Amino acid sequence: MTSSKWFVVSSAAVILALALALAACGSGSDETASGSGGSVSGEIAGAGSTAQQAAQEAWIAEFENENSGVTISYDPVGSGGGREQFIAGGTAYAGSDAALSTEDGELEKAEARCKTGELIEVPNYISPIAIIYNLPGVEGLQLDPETLAKIFSQEITSWNDKAIAADNPGTELPETRITPVNRSDESGTTENFSEYLSEVVPSVWSYEVSGDWPVKGGEAASGTSGVVEAVAAGEGAIGYADASQAGELGVARIKVGSEYAEPTAEAAAKVLEESPLDKELSPGKYTIAYELDRKTESQGTYPIVLTSYLIACTRYDSADEASAVKAYLEYVVSPEGQELAAKQAGSAPLSSSLTSKVTPAIAAIEAG
């Protein structure tokens, strides 16, 4: 081996050693910083909705920071997978964009999984879905639900269509072709948007509601960021995405009742507050599943929202597990936790009246 090769090898070794030493220092100082607080310990696992992923990651980081003895994992396998794993007993809690359904006895199975305890199902993550568009020169676009549905079902193909003009008196609309943008991956955002359209304008939106976009032939992009990017890139494009991700793009106001509403956190939370409980899906004391009132006409609401639930049990076999789940979920629905999610994931914090309904359910968790 020549001397220059020796030099390369030895310097690589030195760099590696330095990196390891630094890493060791880093983790060491972390421990001393957070070693003080927290009375709970153990490992708990959760799985479910990808919509909750960013929020769950933020909650876990912050919670573990406060409670050094706890390790929490959240596997974003998707809502369906999360519910399945919870029912099978593989995870302590689940996140799901839809409440446990009575189809296939999912709800009963989940109740059975909790054995002597009761099933907990509470909303913990609400996110308004914004209709974003890219049309230079047109600001403050207003759309009524029927026009919106026709745009996304590709019935209306040009921006100066009469239906759009009727919603926007005084605005000069260009002749640009409309490019509707949808998610190419399966997602809760698609499911909620599609559910909104099918409930409010069933005459236009006759598609089956699912996480897959039903209309072929539109522009499709992967993930929220993909949709935002595609809308930003294409003149005349319109899409739907988490309101927090809209950025500089135009956000359409949607007609609710006689007014046009914007996708704000307050308006999204208000929809949930005004929605009735779904009696069939909320059999227990601690199951709070809403039948979202997407057809609401009351002022100050914005009905295109994604609601995601936490699913857990009131009783766990080990005291450690019970106290860890309880402490973590309490943090998730607490005002601090909700504020963190709003900041990190752009969700709408639970309103105080909703928090007061959710808290008792989580407070009921105990070891059994």
Add this chain to the structure above:
Amino acid sequence: MAQVDTTTNAGQLLAAASGGRRRLGDRVFSRTAVVAAVTILLLLAGVAVFLVSEGLPALTAGASELPEGKTFLDYVAPLAFGTALAALIAAVVAVPLAVGVALFITHVAPPRIASTLGYMVDLLAAIPSIVYGLWGIFVLGPAAVPVLKWLEEKLGWIPLFEGPASVTGRTMLVAGLVLAVMIMPIVSAIAREAFGQTPRKLTEGAQALGATRWETIRMTVLPFGRSSVISGAMLGLGRALGETMAVTIILSVSGAVTFNLIGQANPSTIAANIALDFPESSGLAINALIATGLVLFAITLVTNMGARAIIARQNHE
């Protein structure tokens, strides 16, 4: 020494020189080599077994249980079509380009420029595919929009450019071009290697007979490197068939089976579809995705076997 150029002869010679026994180093080496070869076979068999066993439930399931309520064939056909189309565009663009680059490096450019350029081309292969994907949507896509519009206006009579042109540039044509850039280094490296080994006496003979540079290349270098170019192209095609990230990010997929390369509705590819749908899938839908992976595996296998057959025939001639 010219006659004993095979390894066995050399090994026997060495063994004879060391007193009839094979040296320890030899034995260790041959064992290691065998283990490495067997590992490859086991890995391949393992993947095949996994694909078949996990894909089987979806292959045997009825249409109503599968995603989108289609039979498996109906489900996978547009995906296979999209996969083949994207890879084909990539190969059609990349292979001539790669051959040109390889010829330039081996037979045209002065040595210093040649080695720098060769290094640059190799660097292209080191860029992660997700970076190509991001480059595709942020740079190439938007830049392609006016070109796509022009194609629609001037060449719209060709079904490939039927339009309406996408306003975001996230089309099959752009995805294919990005794939072409991605596979170009592999094809070019193999072609370069082969062209560089053209026997000197052949090229010099051609030149002595008065052939121009192009004639020399056409009559000596190209025939000599043909089978290598084909195998390089097939390797590139294999990579393009399986490429996931770049296509997932760039392509606007809406299921349609269409030859229109510049529109917003494009067929998805098998790999991209798995990446897009896996996170939210459960149960049989996952089996269906894995079964599409099996189909891709088969397509790649057939492609490679085809390439082998072509090369074997070439060499035979």
